[in-house]
Amino acid sequence: MSKGINVAGLAHQFRARGGAVPALDRIDLEIEPGELVTLAGPSGCGKTTLLRMIAGFVAPSQGSIVVGGTPVRGPGPDRGVVFQQPTLYPWLDVRRNVALGPRLRGIGKAERLGIADRYLALVGLADAADRRPYELSGGMQQRAQIARVLAGDPEVVLMDEPYGALDALTRERLQNELLTLWRETGKTILFITHSVDEAVFLGSRVLVMSPRPGRIVLDEQVPFSSDASLAPDEVRALPAFAETTARVRVAIAH
Amino acid sequence: MSTTHVQTTTHGVRRWAGLAVSLGVLVAVWWLVAAADLVEPGYLTPTPKEVWDAFVRANTYHPIGGGVDRVVRGEEHYFLWEHLLVSLRRIGLGLLLGAAVGVPLGLVMGTVRWVGDLVGPYVDFLRSLPPLAYIGFLVAWFGIYDTSKVWLLVLAAFPPITLATINGVRGVREDQLNAARSLGASGLQLTTQVVLPAALPDILSGLRVAVGFAWTTVVAAELVNGLPGIGGLAYLSGTQNKIALSVACILVIGLTAIALDAVIRTIERLVVPWRGKA
Numbered sequence: 148m149s150k151g152i153n154v155a156g157l158a159h160q161f162r163a164r165g166g167a168v169p170a171l172d173r174i175d176l177e178i179e180p181g182e183l184v185t186l187a188g189p190s191g192c193g194k195t196t197l198l199r200m201i202a203g204f205v206a207p208s209q210g211s212i213v214v215g216g217t218p219v220r221g222p223g224p225d226r227g228v229v230f231q232q233p234t235l236y237p238w239l240d241v242r243r244n245v246a247l248g249p250r251l252r253g254i255g256k257a258e259r260l261g262i263a264d265r266y267l268a269l270v271g272l273a274d275a276a277d278r279r280p281y282e283l284s285g286g287m288q289q290r291a292q293i294a295r296v297l298a299g300d301p302e303v304v305l306m307d308e309p310y311g312a313l314d315a316l317t318r319e320r321l322q323n324e325l326l327t328l329w330r331e332t333g334k335t336i337l338f339i340t341h342s343v344d345e346a347v348f349l350g351s352r353v354l355v356m357s358p359r360p361g362r363i364v365l366d367e368q369v370p371f372s373s374d375a376s377l378a379p380d381e382v383r384a385l386p387a388f389a390e391t392t393a394r395v396r397v398a399i400a401h
Numbered sequence: 402m403s404t405t406h407v408q409t410t411t412h413g414v415r416r417w418a419g420l421a422v423s424l425g426v427l428v429a430v431w432w433l434v435a436a437a438d439l440v441e442p443g444y445l446t447p448t449p450k451e452v453w454d455a456f457v458r459a460n461t462y463h464p465i466g467g468g469v470d471r472v473v474r475g476e477e478h479y480f481l482w483e484h485l486l487v488s489l490r491r492i493g494l495g496l497l498l499g500a501a502v503g504v505p506l507g508l509v510m511g512t513v514r515w516v517g518d519l520v521g522p523y524v525d526f527l528r529s530l531p532p533l534a535y536i537g538f539l540v541a542w543f544g545i546y547d548t549s550k551v552w553l554l555v556l557a558a559f560p561p562i563t564l565a566t567i568n569g570v571r572g573v574r575e576d577q578l579n580a581a582r583s584l585g586a587s588g589l590q591l592t593t594q595v596v597l598p599a600a601l602p603d604i605l606s607g608l609r610v611a612v613g614f615a616w617t618t619v620v621a622a623e624l625v626n627g628l629p630g631i632g633g634l635a636y637l638s639g640t641q642n643k644i645a646l647s648v649a650c651i652l653v654i655g656l657t658a659i660a661l662d663a664v665i666r667t668i669e670r671l672v673v674p675w676r677g678k679a
């Protein structure tokens with residue numbers, strides 16, 4: 148079961164020295180349950196801010212956010228968050244980090260460690276399960292964080308540039324895995340990225356935000372990721388892929 | 402990896418060698434000064450040998466001397482190590498109770514803003530008082546026996562532990578809390594699963610400070626009815642002109658304090674291996 152996201156009239160100003168800094172400006176956004184929406188935009192345009200508001204970490208200055216029919220009042224286990232910077236707990240080994248969600252839900256030890264191992268295998272970290280997070284590379288930490296969020300089994304997954312720190316190969320592998328997972332589970336995913344290629348390749352719908360204060364300036368359905376019959380290389384070779392990529396590029400540059 | 406290991410080892414060897422040499426020089430100088438009898442009367446400057454003898458006497462049954470044919474047990478009916486153990490027990494009890502008060506208090510004060518604002522000034526007030534200022538008061542309340550001493554140690558130990566805990570709680574990264582909330586952590590789970598372990602390095606630092614406080618305080622507290630107790634023995638032997646014994650006590654106190662600190666640092670390394678890494 149997945150949930151939709153409904154953002155209406157959202158605007159936000161950060162209070163800073165010398166007055167209010169507008170970060171987001173009149174965002175209206177409807178994300179259907181089971182969509183994989185990618186969000187691109189120049190640095191500092193407010194992507195993270197929008198994501199943190201949907202996650203319930205920050206209350207918006209104006210406007211409303213509704214997830215699965217319930218207004219967002221704070222964080223909750225229905226919305227998993229993959230942070231831009233990995234936030235694993237150094238006092239737990241990687242396996243127990245991943246098992247934290249099930250643990251908080253009261254799932255027994257053997258079962259939750261089993262769940263953790265399954266998701267660690269999925270992100271290719273089975274060998275690192277017994278290590279502490281600070282003994283992992285940045286990319287490995289990010290993969291562990293993704294495993295932790297998936298093990299929490301949220302209806303909505305909010306991902307903030309999760310693959311920014313990864314090498315090209317790992318990145319492509321995880322992109323494919325995300326698609327497989329999305330097709331299998333039908334989770335609603337909001338995926339922020341700097342990479343136009345990634346946005347177009349992954350998204351069933353691509354959003355582009357304007358520079359600060361952020362507004363949504365492009366909102367386009369993209370057919371590629373929903374089609375499981377095409378291999379990644381075939382998708383990227385499609386003329387339509389190049390055309391969409393070009394349109395997104397133009398939208399970001401403006 | 403291997404080069405750093407080698408470097409650390411040679412560094413360690415050099416450090417210990419340096420320490421041994423400086424210690425040798427120190428003892429030699431001490432011996433010379435004591436033997437030269439520069440200070441009158443001579444018992445004021447016991448030689449290392451005399452201090453050692455006093456130390457051994459204090460840990461054994463020995464004749465009382467002075468022509469009297471009687472054997473006594475250690476000093477003041479207790480062996481020196483028993484005096485030390487009694488003081489350590491007081492310190493341990495004081496620290497334990499101090500931590501039992503200080504850690505939860507610090508957690509609440511650091512988490513709930515108005516409690517911190519309300520209680521903070523009192524903890525600061527208590528912390529800035531020298532414990533000796535209120536020992537008379539405690540003796541009046543709890544008598545001259547152990548209860549007042551343990552209370553004194555609790556009062557000396559808990560403010561640094563509380564303040565360190567608050568510091569640790571306030572230093573928890575916002576997103577570490579958010580991550581747990583997004584995984585479904587309740588308020589209590591957040592405290593036990595995230596805030597407490599995240600604050601652990603600071604709590605242990607606070608404990609180290611508290612141990613230092615407790616040592617200074619216990620020796621002072623034992624000035625009044627402090628026997629058995631290593632501080633009491635150090636003081637009493639001094640007033641009775643048993644300077645060699647007094648010096649032996651001082652050395653034992655100092656060495657034990659250093660050993661205790663090393664123990665806590667080892668515990669730190671074992672319990673918070675991530676310190677400075679994450």
Ligand SMILES: Nc1ncnc2c1ncn2[C@@H]1O[C@H](COP(=O)(O)OP(=O)(O)OP(=O)(O)O)[C@@H](O)[C@H]1O
Pocket residue numbers: 161162163168170188189190191192193194195196197359
């Ligand atoms: N806590 C804050 N206080 C004040 N201003 C903030 C705060 N957080 C973000 N901002 C500002 O809001 C704007 C949007 O920030 P945000 O982090 O959402 O950008 P972003 O699109 O995620 O950028 P990037 O792609 O670099 O991660 C920026 O100009 C930033 O300086």
Ligand SMILES: [Mg+2]
Pocket residue numbers: 194195196231307
């Ligand atoms: Mg960002």
